[in-house]
Amino acid sequence: xxxxxxxxxxxxxxxxxxxxxxxxxxxxxxxxxxxxxxxxxxxxxxxxxxxxxxxxxxxxxxxxxxxxxxxxxxxxxxxxxxxxxxxxxxxxxxxxxxxxxxxxxxxxxxxxxxxxxxxxxxxxxxxxxxxxxx
Ligand SMILES: NC(=O)c1ccc[n+]([C@@H]2O[C@H](COP(=O)([O-])OP(=O)(O)OC[C@H]3O[C@@H](n4cnc5c(N)ncnc54)[C@H](OP(=O)(O)O)[C@@H]3O)[C@@H](O)[C@H]2O)c1
Numbered sequence: 011x012x013x014x015x016x017x018x019x020x021x022x023x024x025x026x027x028x029x030x031x032x033x034x035x036x037x038x039x040x041x042x043x044x045x046x047x048x049x050x051x052x053x054x055x056x057x058x059x060x061x062x063x064x065x066x067x068x069x070x071x072x073x074x075x076x077x078x079x080x081x082x083x084x085x086x087x088x089x090x091x092x093x094x095x096x097x098x099x100x101x102x103x104x105x106x107x108x109x110x111x112x113x114x115x116x117x118x119x120x121x122x123x124x125x126x127x128x129x130x131x132x133x134x135x136x137x138x139x140x141x142x143x144x
Contacts, residue, residue, distance in 0.1 A: 012063070040139050101125070
């Protein structure tokens with residue numbers, strides 16, 4: 011079952027509670043964190059895998075972060091670009107199985123693939139990433 015806006019998370023949660031389903035695909039990113047309230051805890055509780063779509067909020071996060079230099083703590087999670095920090099925020103949530111970023115640019119694809127290696131943020135760094143994305 012898939013959706014892409016927080017306005018339908020309650021519907022997704024209702025189906026999850028009443029049906030035996032293997033996975034959901036929903037929007038989750040440092041800029042769209044609503045799934046943390048109900049969907050992600052429910053998925054963990056019921057053993058439902060979660061694919062995160064819109065991990066860059068459809069590209070909005072790059073518009074917000076464009077003028078901000080990468081903070082020094084990004085090195086603690088082996089990131090040298092904002093894209094990797096944002097993807098690591100998503101996949102470090104315990105309920106998330108994977109993120110599916112979209113790109114039409116091969117350099118961006120290579121950049122995004124680097125988020126699949128190295129250290130992940132702990133709760134302290136996750137809070138800092140979320141604060142940067144506001
Ligand atoms: N099931 C559903 O209902 C549903 C709904 C929405 C989306 N999805 C899926 O979710 C996936 C992602 O969705 P999305 O495209 O809406 O959002 P997204 O992945 O959050 O954002 C894509 C945007 O980020 C840019 N981008 C990607 N990597 C970048 C990088 N390393 N540096 C700078 N910019 C970068 C892309 O531009 P460039 O092309 O220039 O890189 C594009 O504008 C897609 O596979 C989509 O099919 C599913």
